[in-house]
Amino acid sequence: ASTFNTLFNGLLRLGNLGDAFHIAKEMYSNGFIPSYSSLMSLLRKSLNSGNLEDSFYILELMLRFDYFPEEHSLSLLVAGFCRAGRVHEAYFVLSVLLGKGFSPSVYSYNPILLGLCRSCRSSISLAVFGSFWKRGLYINEHTYAALIYGFCRERLYEEAYRVLDQMQVDGFRPNVVLYTTIIKFLCEDGKIEESLGVLNVMAAEACEPDLVTYNVILRALCCCDRILEASEFIRIMDEKGFSPDKFTYSALIGGLLKAGRVGHANELLLDILTRGCDMDVAICNIYFHGLCREYRSREAFSLVKDMMEKGFAPSNVTYNTILNGFCKEQNVEEALELFDCFEWVGSGPDSVSFNTVLSAACKQGNSSIIRRVLYRMEFEGVKLNAVACTSLVQHFCLVGRFSECFKLLDLMISDGITPT
């Protein structure tokens, strides 16, 4: 056993997690027991490296030795799965632990509730919450917040308000973040009056709105061309000592553009850009988008390159905007070539990047480009989503290839993609 332990700890210290895990498994099959602290150390390192799979198996091995994980590590694993959209696995981990008599903390089960809510399964989330409640697990304001978030997102406001009431009955006070969440969903759903009502509730509850709250409301007001009310809010903000940030500006400009106030939007945009304090990507992207809308996408692209020389860091949205511009000008083939010219950030081109070119190719009926885009998506591991499927279905219907349409519909059903 001491040989194994020495080896295990050495590998661990070297950061060779794979082999360390292997040794631990060997120990298990030979009837030796590694120490709790060394297995926890392995789990922590694995989690820090961001590998959920390995971490999962390490935890599984620990459970075979009847070791429970540290709360913090467990929450990292659970939250990691949830963030990756793998709520199922997170839930599985937690239920196994519950079955063994372990009592997880809010940090481990709140992410599951939120994960369920993010995937539009708020009712299930509520049921899970109910079962946790019955087991007597402690809950906190985030527990309620997750449910309220989910119900609002699914536009089930009655349910959301019910949870909000219950929360207060249970002795928790809703905070700014929670109220702002509700306000945001109401605004997105076009229920501005109701969202302003929530603002009044906040005032009654002595809960002060913050800059985020105001940014949400300003955007909503600008979107439906209620500029006077927006200016009134700006005055109030000023009175309260809030100074606008980059979110405020992009919310205002974006909202004005949505309302078709191109002139006002440009005025504000140029004002900010020429003042040129710190260049914000999102605000620059709005400008690039404006150029592209006027069929000046090449100009936009050279501008991006020039600005990069001066230290500007484009985002993937910047690149997607340029792609969209090229496609609008019917240069779809060239847009596809641009994929290799961009210095993509993070995990590379995303579904919007591909959808932009794919939908343009579908509109043109250019099956050669469609094939190449699909191939590349496969290669990059980007899955077809509702937007991509809709574009393709439309294209196949147009060219009379109905069998392909049905194949796509099958794929959508099996992948759980909701048609629009």
Add this chain to the structure above:
RNA sequence: CCCACAGUGCUCACUU
């Protein structure tokens, strides 16, 4: 003791 959980802007098809 610390650490780990929720809210805001910019880009894609359809719809209009």
